[in-house]
Amino acid sequence: xxxxxxxxETFRGRLLFDFILLIIVSGFFSLLIYLFDTVQGVxxxxxxxxxxxxxxxxxxxxxxxxSKQMIQTTADNIETxxxxxxxxxxxxxxxxxxxxxxxxxxxxxxxxxxxxxxxxSPRVNEDGQSNLGLDFSNRFYFKQLQMTRDTYVSxxxxxxxxxxxxxxxxxxxxxxxxxxxxxxxxGALSLEGIGETLIANNFNQxxxxxxxxxxxxxxxxxxxxxxxxxxxxxxxxxxxGEQVWGNVWRVFDEEKQQSxxxxxxxxxxxxxxxxxxxxxxxxxxxxxxxIIPNTLLFLMIATIMxxxxxxxxxxxxxxxxxxxxQTELLVEHNEPSHVVxxxxxxxxPKEIIELAKRFEHMAEHVRESQENLRQLNEALEEKVxxxxxxxxxxxxxxxxxxxxxxxxxxxxxxxxxxxxxxxEMASILPYPLFVSLPNQVISKDAILSxxxxxxxxxxxxxxxxxxxxHLYFGGRADGMLLVGLTANQTIAKREEIFLHTxxxxxxILLDNKVLVDETTKQNALWNATLSSMSEGVIVMNExxxxxxxxxxxxxxxxxxxxxxxxxxxxxxxxxxxxxxxYRLFIDDQIFHVQxxxxxxxxxxxxxxxxxxxxxxxxxxxxxxxxxxxLASHEFKTPLTNIRxxxxxxMRKDVSWDSSFRTELLQGIQEDAQRIRQLIxxxxxxxxxxxxxxxxxxxxxxxxxxxxxxxxxxxxxxxTTYEWNGPTVVxxxxxxxxxxxxxxxxxxVRYSDxxxxxxxxxxETNESWQLVIEDQGIGIRHDHVNRIFDRFYQVEMKSTRRKxxxxxxxxxxxxxxxAHGGDIRVESExxxxxxxxxxxxxxxx
Numbered sequence: 083x084x085x086x087x088x089x090x091e092t093f094r095g096r097l098l099f100d101f102i103l104l105i106i107v108s109g110f111f112s113l114l115i116y117l118f119d120t121v122q123g124v125x126x127x128x129x130x131x132x133x134x135x136x137x138x139x140x141x142x143x144x145x146x147x148x149s150k151q152m153i154q155t156t157a158d159n160i161e162t163x164x165x166x167x168x169x170x171x172x173x174x175x176x177x178x179x180x181x182x183x184x185x186x187x188x189x190x191x192x193x194x195x196x197x198x199x200x201x202x203s204p205r206v207n208e209d210g211q212s213n214l215g216l217d218f219s220n221r222f223y224f225k226q227l228q229m230t231r232d233t234y235v236s237x238x239x240x241x242x243x244x245x246x247x248x249x250x251x252x253x254x255x256x257x258x259x260x261x262x263x264x265x266x267x268x269g270a271l272s273l274e275g276i277g278e279t280l281i282a283n284n285f286n287q288x289x290x291x292x293x294x295x296x297x298x299x300x301x302x303x304x305x306x307x308x309x310x311x312x313x314x315x316x317x318x319x320x321x322x323g324e325q326v327w328g329n330v331w332r333v334f335d336e337e338k339q340q341s342x343x344x345x346x347x348x349x350x351x352x353x354x355x356x357x358x359x360x361x362x363x364x365x366x367x368x369x370x371x372x373i374i375p376n377t378l379l380f381l382m383i384a385t386i387m388x389x390x391x392x393x394x395x396x397x398x399x400x401x402x403x404x405x406x407x408q409t410e411l412l413v414e415h416n417e418p419s420h421v422v423x424x425x426x427x428x429x430x431p432k433e434i435i436e437l438a439k440r441f442e443h444m445a446e447h448v449r450e451s452q453e454n455l456r457q458l459n460e461a462l463e464e465k466v467x468x469x470x471x472x473x474x475x476x477x478x479x480x481x482x483x484x485x486x487x488x489x490x491x492x493x494x495x496x497x498x499x500x501x502x503x504x505x506e507m508a509s510i511l512p513y514p515l516f517v518s519l520p521n522q523v524i525s526k527d528a529i530l531s532x533x534x535x536x537x538x539x540x541x542x543x544x545x546x547x548x549x550x551x552h553l554y555f556g557g558r559a560d561g562m563l564l565v566g567l568t569a570n571q572t573i574a575k576r577e578e579i580f581l582h583t584x585x586x587x588x589x590i591l592l593d594n595k596v597l598v599d600e601t602t603k604q605n606a607l608w609n610a611t612l613s614s615m616s617e618g619v620i621v622m623n624e625x626x627x628x629x630x631x632x633x634x635x636x637x638x639x640x641x642x643x644x645x646x647x648x649x650x651x652x653x654x655x656x657x658x659x660x661x662x663x664y665r666l667f668i669d670d671q672i673f674h675v676q677x678x679x680x681x682x683x684x685x686x687x688x689x690x691x692x693x694x695x696x697x698x699x700x701x702x703x704x705x706x707x708x709x710x711x712l713a714s715h716e717f718k719t720p721l722t723n724i725r726x727x728x729x730x731x732m733r734k735d736v737s738w739d740s741s742f743r744t745e746l747l748q749g750i751q752e753d754a755q756r757i758r759q760l761i762x763x764x765x766x767x768x769x770x771x772x773x774x775x776x777x778x779x780x781x782x783x784x785x786x787x788x789x790x791x792x793x794x795x796x797x798x799x800x801t802t803y804e805w806n807g808p809t810v811v812x813x814x815x816x817x818x819x820x821x822x823x824x825x826x827x828x829x830v831r832y833s834d835x836x837x838x839x840x841x842x843x844x845e846t847n848e849s850w851q852l853v854i855e856d857q858g859i860g861i862r863h864d865h866v867n868r869i870f871d872r873f874y875q876v877e878m879k880s881t882r883r884k885x886x887x888x889x890x891x892x893x894x895x896x897x898x899x900a901h902g903g904d905i906r907v908e909s910e911x912x913x914x915x916x917x918x919x920x921x922x923x924x925x926x
Contacts, residue, residue, distance in 0.1 A: 105384045116376060120369055127365070128330045131289065131345045131358055135329070138280060138291055138356045139347040142301075145279055146235060146271075146352060149186060150252050153269045154233055156180065157254040160192065160267065165259060174201040177267070186275035188241070188249055189213075192256075194265045197224045208246075223253050227266050231255055235352055238299040240312050241270065248273050248312045250301070261834075273309065277302045289358045290342070296353035332362065499595070500524050503588070513571060516564040517553070517588070549573055551585035555593035563588060618673075618693030621680060622647050629688065638668070638693075650691075672697045720753035767889050770896030777814035777900045779924065784811045788841065791822045797830060800837045807843025807850045812924030817897045824890045825854050825917050832915075833858035845923075849903075852919040861909035869907065870895045 160173055177190040181203040191202040197219030207213055218224055226234045233254045241249040250271040258264040280291055280302055292315070293301040300306060300313045323331030323344060331344045343365060346357035500517045504526040507515050516525050523530045547568075553561035563585045565573070573581070612619050618634035626647040635641045639653055654675070657666040664675040674696045680688035727746040731738065738746075769775040785805055792801050830837045833856060840855040861869065870891050898905040903921040 102388065105387055109380055109384065112380060120372070124365060124369070125327070127360075128327060128343070128345070131343070131360060132329050134289060134291075135345040135347050135356060135358045137283070138293070138358065139349055141279055141283060142276065142293055142354060142356055143349050143352075145186075145276055146250075146252075146349075149269060149271055150233060150235060152180060152184065153252045153254045153267055157256050157267050160256050161258075164256075164264070174203070174205075177201055177203045180269075186271055188247065188270040188272040190267070190269045191216075192265060192267045193218060193224075195263055197221070200265070223251055223268070224266070227253055227255050228263070231263060237295040237297050238273065238301055238312055246310070248309060250295075273301055274307075277307045289360055291356070291358050293354065293356045298355075301354065333359070335359070497522070497524065497529060499591075500588075501526065501529065507584075513568075514566040516548075516566065518562040518564060520560055549581070551581060553585060553592065554589045555596055561592075616695075619690065620650060620693070621688060621690040622650070623688045624686075635693065638671075638673070638695075666693075670697070671695060672700050720756045723753045724750050766893045766896070770893065770900075775896055775900045777817055777897070779812045779901075780815055781810050781924075782813055782815060782818075784809060784843070787815075787819075788822065791819055792826065792841075795823065795826055795830070797826065797837070797839065800830070801839045801841060804840070804842035807845045807852070808923070811850065811921065813901060813921070814897070818901070821894045821897050821919070822854075824894050828890070829854065829856035829858060829915070832856075849920055849922050852921070853916060854919075855914065855916040857914040860911040860913050860915055861907070862911050866907060866909055870905075 156176060159176065163172055173192050177192060181187055181190050189203060191199045191213065193199050197217060199214055199216045199218065202213035202216070205213055223234055223236050226236075233252065236251045236253075238248050238250055241247050250273070251268055252271065253266050253268040255263045256265045256267060276293065280293070290304060292303050294315055295301055298314050300309065300315055303309070303313075303315070306313060323333040326332050326343065329345050329347075331346070332341055333344045334341050341362040342359040343362055344357050344359045346355055348355055497519075500519070501524050504515050504517065504524065508526050514525070516523060518524075547566075549565040549567055551563040551565075552559045553563055555561070563581070565581060567573070612630070613633045615632060615634060618638065619630065619632045620628065620635050620641065621630040623629050628641065628645050628647065628650065631641045631645075641649060641653070654663065654666070657668050657673075659665045659667065664677070666673040666675060672695070674694050676692040676694070678690050678692065679686045680690050727750050731743060731746055766775070784807070785803075789798075792798055826839065829839050838857040840853075842853050842855075844851045844853070895905050898919055898921070901921055903919060905920075906918050907915060908918070909915040
């Protein structure tokens, strides 16, 4: 250790150690860079594997969805054909056509409501026996269809009957006009079709794609493809794996006895799992493959640099040692040195010889400089003495200016600022100071606000003669600094400069005070203006900080000036629309964002946004679209009927009997009434929306009133009553009848079989309540809160009914609210619906 320490104290040792340090540092950073690139490469491979897994998930999902849509479309076509009286032969041709043009289906068949096949493709099985008339009522998918009455996609199971291969079936019910299940259509998917689709996707050779169903049964597995029997897997990344990074799991494959990196995704709706596995050994091998050559290259370069450094340090060390020995003679004995000649004789490096020449020249110059330095030192002492006296005088002037700056910070207004400054100057300067402002003259003792400058000068002229300096503030010379001199006083040049400096400082600070007051007033005006706007304003600087938000933004977005740009970007991402990034949706409100650039004198200095509430505009546009759509749909059918009936009656080549003409005219009348009803509904909803919907209240005997409506609708046998409310109520006779007709008609329309309607009334001290309850099909929970919206209709296959504009319940709500009442609904799907009409009592 001592030898190493001594060696480091020499030039050669330090140079050699520097070379070694350079090698170590460069090697260390090279290793860090390589390791970083290696890690990034592995991450890129993991990301590519995740992308491939998502792609495989999308392929499997699209494959099942396309097959499902084929089966559902065929079921809809069969329903249409059966409604027109089609025969089974047409259905057989239909599924034969699908089987011929879609190799993904192993077989397809149509069965009746008992599960017995009436059409089958292929028509015969592998043994040559007919596939028609087979009873599949004991199959699990048939029972599932009877329970759910909806399309069913099965898990993987071993085929029997039509095919012995592993299959996945897609079955869809076929409904009759009465909404009963009259049969179903089934398509059996071959697993080979899914396998061919995945193989065609050209996955990486090292990637190992696997697909299993919701029971971990193999849909596709490279080791078992194609498979003739159903198999299950024992490895599931989510259950037996260890998460490595993101969606990458490390799983031990017991079958292959090796660890694998696995990425997996779950196929939505079906619960299937897809994953891609890659052996850990292949990843490590690719990393090790690049480590060895890079390490050998680094060691070879380090060895070469070490050898070259050792040779160079030895040669430089010899030259420097001779140079040091010769210079010691010059320093210790002040004798001429022959170091240059000596270094030239041993062929020292050119730089060392040049250094020796400069050193000899420097030594000569040092001897000459010592004498000059002694002489300069004497002159300097004399100058320092004079300069000290000047600095003492300047210190007094600086103290005066400092006092002025201090008084500026604490002055409540301009007048007190000036007077406090003069008071401070009185203890520093040997003569009095006065400041003249418009119509005011200020001294350290008084403020003469009623005397003009000329009056002041005349009054003071007896005692002083004045030295004047103009004060410039507010853009013009609006004042003067006056120095009062006695007959014997004069102002030296240095004092005159100081007074000019004081006047300039006075002018600047007074001008700043005026500017601050004006700027503060202007800023307050702008801030009040922006805060009163009905639109939001947010301004950000280039440093990513929010400079300003008005009250609109604080109330609607909870933003403040202390927030960062990231907070606004979070709001944009959280509430923004994917199609329109400048449209925000918060609860029931819609906002439009308009960006703009904040431009200074020449360059852009920030970014701003104007946020406007466009909820009402969007609602108007939607209402207009709904109205146009409804008009085109609802008017089309009755107008077509009227036109057809009129054209039929106008035919001159046919003589119609009176009963037929009467039937056509009655149809025209009903269609005309339907159009009139639509127009009335639109007029009513328009009045309700505008707030101009008057009602004419009158006393009505309520029980006969309600029973008359029920009799008119011919539903007496379906209706029961429970009267606990008032016998006489105050309502608008026609409008309240319109509400009853709408609610009772809906109760009948949305009931399967014979409707059961219960009507009951209740009352309190201030109000009475009418409850209309049915035992119909009910309303799904997520639709209940929206049934009173304009044009809203529940779109469910199990609840589809003819007719309806979507305005009835909205009009009912408007009529009840116009009476000062309230309407609400409770419903349970499959159990029925209850409407509660709460009305205020009239005056006694």
